[in-house]
Amino acid sequence: LFLHFGTMNGHAILYTGVTVAFWSTLLIVGICYTIFDLGFRFDVAWFLTETSPFMWANLGIGLAISLSVVGAAWGIYITGSSIIGGGVKAPRIKTKNLVSIIFCEAVAIYGIIMAIVISNMAEVSYSMFGAGLTVGFSNLFCGICVGIVGSGAALADAQNASLFVKILIVEIFGSAIGLFGVIVAILQTSKVKMGD
Amino acid sequence: MLGYKMSQIPGSALSFAVLFTLLFSGRCSHQVPLVMWSSEGHALPRHAPPLAGHTVSGPQLLSYLTAALSGAPHNVLLFLQDKLSMDDFTVFGGVFGNKQDSAFPNLESALQSSTFPLVLPALSWPDSSALPGMLQEQLGTAPLYLDPETLAQLRLNSSGVALLVFRLPYSTEADMMSPRAVLRGNDEVVGQVLNIMKAQGVPYTAVYTAVRPSRVIAEGSLDGESVGRSLLQASSNEPYPPVEFKRGESTCILLWAENLTVSHFREQWRRHELGPQTFGSSATVSLTGSSCNRTHSRLVLNYENVLGFRSFRLIFSMSQRYYSVSARNWFTMDQVELEYDGQRALFNGSRNIYAPTEYSYRCESVTSFRDALLAAHSLTDNATQWRLSFEEFQIQGFNVTGTQFSYASDCASFFTPGIWMGLVTSLLMLLVFTYGLHMIMQLRTMDRFDDPKGPAIAVPQNE
Numbered sequence: 324l325f326l327h328f329g330t331m332n333g334h335a336i337l338y339t340g341v342t343v344a345f346w347s348t349l350l351i352v353g354i355c356y357t358i359f360d361l362g363f364r365f366d367v368a369w370f371l372t373e374t375s376p377f378m379w380a381n382l383g384i385g386l387a388i389s390l391s392v393v394g395a396a397w398g399i400y401i402t403g404s405s406i407i408g409g410g411v412k413a414p415r416i417k418t419k420n421l422v423s424i425i426f427c428e429a430v431a432i433y434g435i436i437m438a439i440v441i442s443n444m445a446e447v448s449y450s451m452f453g454a455g456l457t458v459g460f461s462n463l464f465c466g467i468c469v470g471i472v473g474s475g476a477a478l479a480d481a482q483n484a485s486l487f488v489k490i491l492i493v494e495i496f497g498s499a500i501g502l503f504g505v506i507v508a509i510l511q512t513s514k515v516k517m518g519d
Numbered sequence: 520m521l522g523y524k525m526s527q528i529p530g531s532a533l534s535f536a537v538l539f540t541l542l543f544s545g546r547c548s549h550q551v552p553l554v555m556w557s558s559e560g561h562a563l564p565r566h567a568p569p570l571a572g573h574t575v576s577g578p579q580l581l582s583y584l585t586a587a588l589s590g591a592p593h594n595v596l597l598f599l600q601d602k603l604s605m606d607d608f609t610v611f612g613g614v615f616g617n618k619q620d621s622a623f624p625n626l627e628s629a630l631q632s633s634t635f636p637l638v639l640p641a642l643s644w645p646d647s648s649a650l651p652g653m654l655q656e657q658l659g660t661a662p663l664y665l666d667p668e669t670l671a672q673l674r675l676n677s678s679g680v681a682l683l684v685f686r687l688p689y690s691t692e693a694d695m696m697s698p699r700a701v702l703r704g705n706d707e708v709v710g711q712v713l714n715i716m717k718a719q720g721v722p723y724t725a726v727y728t729a730v731r732p733s734r735v736i737a738e739g740s741l742d743g744e745s746v747g748r749s750l751l752q753a754s755s756n757e758p759y760p761p762v763e764f765k766r767g768e769s770t771c772i773l774l775w776a777e778n779l780t781v782s783h784f785r786e787q788w789r790r791h792e793l794g795p796q797t798f799g800s801s802a803t804v805s806l807t808g809s810s811c812n813r814t815h816s817r818l819v820l821n822y823e824n825v826l827g828f829r830s831f832r833l834i835f836s837m838s839q840r841y842y843s844v845s846a847r848n849w850f851t852m853d854q855v856e857l858e859y860d861g862q863r864a865l866f867n868g869s870r871n872i873y874a875p876t877e878y879s880y881r882c883e884s885v886t887s888f889r890d891a892l893l894a895a896h897s898l899t900d901n902a903t904q905w906r907l908s909f910e911e912f913q914i915q916g917f918n919v920t921g922t923q924f925s926y927a928s929d930c931a932s933f934f935t936p937g938i939w940m941g942l943v944t945s946l947l948m949l950l951v952f953t954y955g956l957h958m959i960m961q962l963r964t965m966d967r968f969d970d971p972k973g974p975a976i977a978v979p980q981n982e
Contacts, residue, residue, distance in 0.1 A: 334960060341953075363845065363875050364932060373936040378944065389951075 380447045383455025384438050390459030391434020394466025398427035405474035409481035416480045419487060423473025426498045430466040433505045434458060441512055454508040461504025468497040549644040550574055552605050553728040556629055556636035557591045561722045563635045564590040575639045577646035581653055587637055588657055592722035593680040595654055598709055601689035603729030605640055611699050622702040625710030626727060648730050651684060658682050667711040675721045685712060689733055759799035763922060764809045764818055770919050771811035772818045777911035783826050784904045791826045793833065814839055816916030828859040837916035839876045848876035850917050855893055857905055864901035866893040874928035879915035882930035
């Protein structure tokens with residue numbers, strides 16, 4: 324590994340360095356716990372029960388919106404660059420393919436709605452974290468998916484106008500998975516009031 | 520207490536330190552002032568006042584008295600206050616330009632109107648309490664303990680010998696009056712007595728002093744920190760051993776705490792500290808009712824007359840068993856009970872008070888109300904009327920070897936929950952940041968069609 328430093332670029336050196344530091348820290352801490360017979364101190368249950376649920380709740384809210392926005396942004400980036408590139412040669416695709424951008428944007432809107440719904444929950448509980456994670460990750464991948472499909476749609480449309488509508492159907496399926504995430508997150512948050 | 524080991528100090532430094540402390544130890548402010556004056560027209564003989572800072576000892580006092588009484592009237596009024604220090608004059612004497620606040624106006628006017636009053640600012644304490652005896656010897660008459668009313672009824676002989684002692688208090692019962700008020704009252708008494716004597720036309724010699732000092736400032740020996748530990752230094756906080764419950768010959772349960780405080784709410788919170796009754800040389804606690812076996816330990820501390828309850832018991836119940844996930848034995852403090860006059864209050868401690876069976880549990884603060892480790896079972900339990908607070912609490916109910924605690928598993932971990940939360944959140948942010956940075960650094964501008972030698976791009980004006 325060290326011999327390859329010369330051929331690596333800056334990223335690789337940084338990442339290998341961080342990885343080595345991380346794993347060696349874990350190794351040394353683990354060795355210390357073992358040597359001093361303090362293994363009982365390593366208590367995940369203690370960590371989960373003692374840390375404040377407020378941290379988890381706010382992490383959930385933050386992740387809900389931020390991961391959704393990352394997904395939307397990524398999708399728009401992918402689709403947008405394809406639309407712009409394809410639009411150079413076939414300007415007619417510009418207006419029609421904005422639909423793909425809107426599908427990506429919808430994902431961000433799901434995220435913000437869920438973030439507001441979760442933050443308005445009266446009872447702070449761990450399900451806020453769960454709901455935020457659910458909607459965040461599902462929107463993230465939904466956004467990427469819609470983006471890639473939309474990019475394909477733009478480029479295909481530039482070649483052959485009849486292809487656009489067919490590919491739009493694929494995009495609709497891709498967008499549905501973001502909606503699934505929102506539904507499950509709503510179920511998670513609503514369970515707090517109904518259940519106990 | 521200093522952590523120096525005696526073996527680490529070289530011999531010469533050690534002997535120097537011992538000498539130093541021997542010379543300077545015992546320099547404490549155990550001094551009482553004495554003021555002596557005579558009635559107008561009858562002066563005390565001239566005398567050399569004591570040197571400033573000099574503490575007058577017994578024999579010197581005797582010589583002063585002998586000299587004074589040789590020429591003074593032999594009707595001696597001794598105003599003997601319970602306690603007096605020079606600081607009382609400083610604090611209450613109106614010496615900072617506030618004469619109107621002085622608590623000694625009569626004393627001051629008496630001193631001013633007499634010639635050559637004898638003022639001994641520092642009379643060593645044990646000798647000051649011998650003053651009545653000294654005066655008795657000098658005058659050859661027994662002392663008469665009086666108050667102003669009784670004095671008014673006496674007829675004194677101008678040329679006679681009398682020793683009249685007026686005892687003055689320093690503090691009232693239950694400290695209801697401030698020292699200033701008490702001293703003012705005493706000064707009034709002095710004024711009354713002097714007026715009575717003046718009215719009767721009897722010359723007198725008056726002495727105002729006290730039996731013991733009111734402020735005892737123990738100046739420690741010259742600092743031993745720089746020259747080594749002082750051999751004469753006694754530690755104020757004697758460490759005491761833990762409470763031991765023995766089953767047969769071997770110790771079964773150990774308990775130590777700096778203090779065990781219980782508070783009960785009945786119209787208001789009332790506290791009681793059980794520490795002194797439980798630990799140390801003044802312990803009166805009994806452990807009857809305690810039991811221990813391999814899986815359950817119960818330590819019962821029996822007290823009497825706590826917070827108005829005739830019988831009071833503090834019970835710690837612990838149990839231990841094998842937990843398969845961590846594959847070891849743990850013990851938990853299941854309950855902390857208070858039994859008082861037939862009633863019970865239960866606190867649950869198993870959630871937070873636990874440790875591996877081989878070790879003891881130690882926590883700086885085990886309370887039921889502030890960062891509570893002990894919880895009441897329900898809102899209606901008697902436990903809601905009680906507050907427990909144990910400081911520097913250490914307990915071991917199982918696997919006790921010898922009479923000492925095993926390794927103490929502390930309730931405070933290396934990383935507190937707050938630190939962990941901060942670390943987790945920061946790590947998450949760092950991950951996000953790293954990923955974003957990685958993405959941005961991967962962006963490449965298109966350079967496939969770059970032609971540095973070709974013409975620059977022409978952007979048409981119209982669409």
